[in-house]
Amino acid sequence: MTPAERLRYSRQILFPGIGERGQEALLRSHAVVVGCGALGTFHAAALARAGTGALTLIDRDYVEPSNLHRQWLFEEADAADAMPKAAAAARRLAAINSAIEIRAVVADLTASNAAELLGGAGVILDGTDNFDTRYLINDFAVSRNIPWVYGAAVGSYGLTLPVLPARTACLRCVYPDPPSGAQPTCETAGVLNVIPSVIASYQVAEALKILCGHSELVQPRITTVDLWHGGTRQIPMPERDPQCPSCGRRQFSYLEEPPQATARLCGRNAVQVQERLHALDLTELKSRLERVGEVRANEFALRFFVAPYEMTVFPDGRAIIKGTSDPGLARSLYARYVG
Numbered sequence: 001m002t003p004a005e006r007l008r009y010s011r012q013i014l015f016p017g018i019g020e021r022g023q024e025a026l027l028r029s030h031a032v033v034v035g036c037g038a039l040g041t042f043h044a045a046a047l048a049r050a051g052t053g054a055l056t057l058i059d060r061d062y063v064e065p066s067n068l069h070r071q072w073l074f075e076e077a078d079a080a081d082a083m084p085k086a087a088a089a090a091r092r093l094a095a096i097n098s099a100i101e102i103r104a105v106v107a108d109l110t111a112s113n114a115a116e117l118l119g120g121a122g123v124i125l126d127g128t129d130n131f132d133t134r135y136l137i138n139d140f141a142v143s144r145n146i147p148w149v150y151g152a153a154v155g156s157y158g159l160t161l162p163v164l165p166a167r168t169a170c171l172r173c174v175y176p177d178p179p180s181g182a183q184p185t186c187e188t189a190g191v192l193n194v195i196p197s198v199i200a201s202y203q204v205a206e207a208l209k210i211l212c213g214h215s216e217l218v219q220p221r222i223t224t225v226d227l228w229h230g231g232t233r234q235i236p237m238p239e240r241d242p243q244c245p246s247c248g249r250r251q252f253s254y255l256e257e258p259p260q261a262t263a264r265l266c267g268r269n270a271v272q273v274q275e276r277l278h279a280l281d282l283t284e285l286k287s288r289l290e291r292v293g294e295v296r297a298n299e300f301a302l303r304f305f306v307a308p309y310e311m312t313v314f315p316d317g318r319a320i321i322k323g324t325s326d327p328g329l330a331r332s333l334y335a336r337y338v339g
């Protein structure tokens with residue numbers, strides 16, 4: 001460490017859990033943050049300030065005014081300019097810590113780019129908003145023996161758990177299948193602006209243990225927090241499931257092409273998305289979406305208008321999104337509004 005580094009990180013070096021050796025390891029480490037929303041911007045800022053040597057930020061979305069109440073790294077100008085989130089975050093981070101290496105990737109994480117984007121990670125932080133991407137992260141991390149930390153927050157509630165391949169259960173031991181039906185999302189159920197940063201703090205603490213060379217200190221437990229109605233709970237993670245498709249049988253279906261999540265052009269300025277294998281309850285989805293925009297539904301289809309897009313959702317989980325010819329944007333809209 002240089003004298004400047006020793007000074008800059010002195011309060012962290014004094015913290016016995018990290019110390020000088022931990023700081024040195026951290027300065028040589030590489031963390032990947034998948035998703036630069038409320039969770040991911042917090043991960044990235046905390047890891048940059050802590051002196052993580054290299055950070056990769058992955059996000060395909062653009063900053064919108066509705067992000068500003070909870071996504072700490074972004075400013076009004078980012079939303080006005082519709083800056084890509086990964087690029088806007090990287091710019092802020094470079095001003096926070098100019099000595100670290102920051103790579104901004106404006107793309108979806110997919111089976112085809114996972115090896116390139118996640119391959120060199122010492123830890124992967126989950127800042128995504130959908131289960132398909134989390135299962136992809138899980139399959140990749142288990143297959144390459146890379147630790148990762150799951151996180152999710154919506155409303156006033158959040159949940160986090162660490163996955164240390166070969167030691168703890170993996171995400172598919174805990175949740176063998178994606179949740180069925182429409183899931184609450186920040187776009188439909190709203191979100192209290194401080195819950196993501198609490199969940200993200202738990203995730204970063206585990207990531208720091210791992211990057212500082214103390215992964216043995218990571219406890220295999222599920223932490224849930226409700227900042228409005230309740231408190232914090234921690235329960236032990238289940239044991240590893242020998243029949244788990246990912247860490248038990250090592251069948252990494254999410255790494256195969258094509259991924260289960262598919263989006264393809266259908267006609268001019270419309271994309272068909274098929275994200276789920278499970279049926280959707282359109283009545284339930286209608287009551288959720290009515291708070292956000294105009295919805296019409298019958299037993300065969302639900303039509304939802306959120307300018308400039310029109311989304312038609314079918315009971316088998318399929319959707320046609322009009323107003324775009326970008327499959328990535330269509331998948332992102334689907335994740336936001338259908339969950």
Ligand SMILES: [Zn+2]
Nearest residue numbers: 170173244247
């Ligand atoms: Zn497993």
